[in-house]
Amino acid sequence: MATVEALVAGPITADTVIDQAAPSKRWGRLGLLVPAGLLLIIGFIVPLVIMLWYAFTDPSVGFGNFAWYLGDAVQQRILLRTFTTAVNVTVICLLLGYPYAYAMVAAGPKLRAVLTLLVLVPFWTSLMVRTFAWVILLQDHGPIQSLLATVGLGQIPLIRTNLGVVIGMSQVLLPFFVLPLYAVMTNIDRRLILASSSLGAGPITSFFRIWLPLSLPGVGAGSLIVFISSLGFYVTPALLGSPGNSLISQQIFTQVNGLLQWGRAGTMGVVLIVITLAILAILALVIGRSTSTIKGVR
Amino acid sequence: MRKPAARMWKGALWLFCALVALWLAAPSLIVIPLSLTDKPSFSFPPTGWSTRWYTNFFQDPSWVGALASSLQVGALVAVVATIAGTAAAAALTRSAFRGQQTVKAILLAPMIAPVIVVAVGLYALFLRTNLLGTTLGFVIAHSVLALPFVIIPVTASLNGFDRRLESAAAICGANRWTTFRQVTLPLVAPGVISGALFAFVTSFDEVVLSLFIQSPYLQTLPVKMYASVTRDTDPTIAAAATLILGLTTVLTLTTTFYIARRNRVR
Numbered sequence: 001m002a003t004v005e006a007l008v009a010g011p012i013t014a015d016t017v018i019d020q021a022a023p024s025k026r027w028g029r030l031g032l033l034v035p036a037g038l039l040l041i042i043g044f045i046v047p048l049v050i051m052l053w054y055a056f057t058d059p060s061v062g063f064g065n066f067a068w069y070l071g072d073a074v075q076q077r078i079l080l081r082t083f084t085t086a087v088n089v090t091v092i093c094l095l096l097g098y099p100y101a102y103a104m105v106a107a108g109p110k111l112r113a114v115l116t117l118l119v120l121v122p123f124w125t126s127l128m129v130r131t132f133a134w135v136i137l138l139q140d141h142g143p144i145q146s147l148l149a150t151v152g153l154g155q156i157p158l159i160r161t162n163l164g165v166v167i168g169m170s171q172v173l174l175p176f177f178v179l180p181l182y183a184v185m186t187n188i189d190r191r192l193i194l195a196s197s198s199l200g201a202g203p204i205t206s207f208f209r210i211w212l213p214l215s216l217p218g219v220g221a222g223s224l225i226v227f228i229s230s231l232g233f234y235v236t237p238a239l240l241g242s243p244g245n246s247l248i249s250q251q252i253f254t255q256v257n258g259l260l261q262w263g264r265a266g267t268m269g270v271v272l273i274v275i276t277l278a279i280l281a282i283l284a285l286v287i288g289r290s291t292s293t294i295k296g297v298r
Numbered sequence: 299m300r301k302p303a304a305r306m307w308k309g310a311l312w313l314f315c316a317l318v319a320l321w322l323a324a325p326s327l328i329v330i331p332l333s334l335t336d337k338p339s340f341s342f343p344p345t346g347w348s349t350r351w352y353t354n355f356f357q358d359p360s361w362v363g364a365l366a367s368s369l370q371v372g373a374l375v376a377v378v379a380t381i382a383g384t385a386a387a388a389a390l391t392r393s394a395f396r397g398q399q400t401v402k403a404i405l406l407a408p409m410i411a412p413v414i415v416v417a418v419g420l421y422a423l424f425l426r427t428n429l430l431g432t433t434l435g436f437v438i439a440h441s442v443l444a445l446p447f448v449i450i451p452v453t454a455s456l457n458g459f460d461r462r463l464e465s466a467a468a469i470c471g472a473n474r475w476t477t478f479r480q481v482t483l484p485l486v487a488p489g490v491i492s493g494a495l496f497a498f499v500t501s502f503d504e505v506v507l508s509l510f511i512q513s514p515y516l517q518t519l520p521v522k523m524y525a526s527v528t529r530d531t532d533p534t535i536a537a538a539a540t541l542i543l544g545l546t547t548v549l550t551l552t553t554t555f556y557i558a559r560r561n562r563v564r
Binding site: 127137 | 304311312314315318319321322323325326327328329332340341342343378379381382383385386388389390392393395401404405407408410411412413414415416417418419420421422423438439441442445449499502503505506519520523524527528535536539542543546547549550
């Protein structure tokens with residue numbers, strides 16, 4: 001039984017052997033987890049448990065908050081809007097990010113360094129600074145609106161609209177799409193393309209039959225990160241959107257700050273986390289299955 | 299027949315990428331000219347120039363105070379998260395135990411958990427424990443978010459590390475502490491340093507948790523900026539944004555060059 005568990009736990013390394021020989025040292029090593037564990041319990045786990053607790057107990061014990069949430073038409077509209085916003089942002093990141101990541105792989109070393117630097121710029125630029133910049137760019141009579149007016153598109157309202165929120169969020173989240181995709185693409189064996197063209201495939205066939213399927217895990221990882229982050233995004237939608245087209249995160253804020261409805265805020269928090277976990281689980285399943293088919297084909 | 303078509307495709311791809319790159323990098327830069335406007339408005343592009351918003355920033359105690367709090371909290375978070383994260387990374391790479399993957403997943407969970415939910419829960423907790431608007435509260439909250447950004451690079455450098463060097467040091471008579479200080483630490487230093495940098499930047503940049511755990515007595519710079527955007531049109535915020543942009547750029551570039559140079563020397 002113990003051997004089975006050891007096999008399940010992973011390959012036996014030199015470490016495992018040492019650890020079995022000296023249990024005290026082993027506990028010492030696990031003790032290294034204590035500072036991080038304490039931080040995580042106080043700053044992450046307890047807050048989440050409190051939210052869960054509120055969802056089921058405030059103002060009264062039971063499923064009252066969930067009944068309210070599922071029965072409220074406004075909340076359903078907001079949840080739907082949150083979903084469509086996240087889908088739109090993910091699609092935009094996919095359309096802009098896929099060619100960009102491809103170019104990063106195809107480029108020579110110097111150009112690749114420049115492209116990498118440009119995708120990393122947003123990482124060290126403060127979220128607050130970038131959102132503020134979008135407030136300026138999208139404002140009424142702002143630079144983008146005047147540009148659109150010169151082109152002849154007239155006064156399209158941008159700030160305090162869902163369109164503005166989607167524009168700002170996709171710029172903020174694009175690096176999170178490009179980087180995992182780039183990591184997957186650099187590991188694709190380029191000789192496979194050569195092999196397919198030597199077998200008579202044109203560049204388009206090679207791309208769709210070889211490159212695209214092999215890059216799909218990166219697309220999955222990137223889309224997942226972008227989609228999940230979009231669902232819970234607060235600052236950018238709060239500053240670029242309006243209360244009239246708010247997302248679930250703004251609703252959580254309002255329930256606590258304006259209405260002191262802790263139970264309802266907790267309920268929405270639970271909904272958000274359950275959705276996030278469900279998406280993660282589905283994707284883990286899909287990726288697991290697709291990689292096993294690829295392995296099977298090989 | 300195929301060659302000109304291929305060239306056209308390539309040209310189109312590069313043009314497209316140039317536009318995407320512009321879209322990624324340019325928006326943040328507009329805060330720089332805006333901070334030098336001479337009018338108390340956000341109209342862009344500015345029509346006249348002045349440095350009055352910088353004077354305003356450094357003469358207003360609430361802006362300077364916010365900057366000081368941000369720097370202080372950021373430095374403390376860099377220390378706390380780097381120590382806790384490096385220790386955790388060492389435990390994760392150096393020993394095999396049951397539930398290791400689960401522990402790792404939980405430690406990295408703050409990266410993808412919706413921050414707003416954590417923020418409200420933290421607000422409730424800090425309300426009861428009188429930690430609202432305290433440095434300790436800020437350091438705890440920000441360190442949790444910063445932990446994954448330390449654990450990831452440190453784990454990477456520990457994994458790419460030749461363990462026999464430690465055994466060699468032990469054989470030569472070094473005790474565990476000396477081995478750690480003279481062999482392990484210098485070799486994983488690039489990972490630890492980039493972890494510390496990311497921890498600082500994460501804290502310096504954090505808005506959502508900070509909005510909930512702030513008090514009128516302790517506000518960080520992003521909180522002050524958030525309040526300023528929602529309340530009035532005061533270009534002082536553009537001056538603040540430019541200062542943040544400059545500070546984080548200098549920090550990141552210095553660290554990147556330092557690590558690149560170290561790697562080349564070795």
